[in-house]
Amino acid sequence: MHIVTTIAGSDSGGGAGIQADLKTFQELKVFGTSVITALTAQNTLGVSDVLPIEVSFVEKQLQALIEDFSISAVKTGMLFSSEIIQSIAQILAEINIPLIVDPVMIAKGGESLLQQEAIEALRIYLLPLATIVTPNIPEAETLSGRKINSLADIEEVAKVLLQMGVQCVIIKGGHLEDKCYATDYVFFQDGHSFSMKSTRIATKNTHGTGCTFSAALTAFLGRGLPIEEAIMEAKKFIQLAITHDLSIGNGHGPTNHFAYQNFKDSCEVIIHET
């Protein structure tokens, strides 16, 4: 049994954060463990409050897992403060486990999930340890300090992030203004890059897409899949979860974490080597 860990915030609405991660891990047959960094009072309509967990208790959770389990991959999501980022980075630096960093900053409704001053901590302490970082377009712009208006901008931003020490950058295209396709761009340290294109689904039920994608990536890497295969399979997981969405709540509903197991042979992702 492969054991993986998510370090993230709790979403009481169950569509994003720790809950999305653990559901995804379960569906992909890895044993999920968790370190909770913050509680959010949240549903499909938005986040009404955030309660950060004390840094020393975040550390205790992570230490407890490391002491007992042989963890094969770790992901981070909502980290909230620079203190939490620094403390978990210090612990993660001492263990050699594939690390997927989803640099969660803002919820769909615009509520902040990361303090402004913590952005620099992400750059300095966490990104140099990351195997993969998975920013959406606004997060990639914030981390790099550059605007994205074209494919050339995406390539430039990826270069900036690779220079921070990340091994692989995936810039997710959910926020791009392409009505037909949702395209993600993948860049490696050795210069290799490719894009993954899937049909854009016309739905408002996209709450937790980033969390779910990075959790699937963590599960596949934790199971030992080669990195490129893990990335492509994670894209299929999120595509199916969005395609077969559930009608839950009155706002931006969650994706369907059950879909991959039922429909995985019926998903097309177009890979384009660049």
Ligand SMILES: Nc1ncnc2c1ncn2[C@@H]1O[C@H](COP(=O)(O)OP(=O)(O)O)[C@@H](O)[C@H]1O
């Ligand atoms: N409407 C959509 N149809 C298909 N795929 C989508 C759609 N919206 C987002 N995605 C995919 O979901 C994943 C998460 O992307 P994105 O929404 O950009 O991240 P985040 O949730 O962090 O903002 C990416 O693989 C992206 O291409």
Ligand SMILES: Cc1ncc(COP(=O)(O)OP(=O)(O)O)c(N)n1
């Ligand atoms: C607790 C918690 N963590 C992360 C998010 C953001 O999730 P994401 O996958 O980026 O999806 P949206 O919220 O943008 O739909 C969250 N909302 N809550």
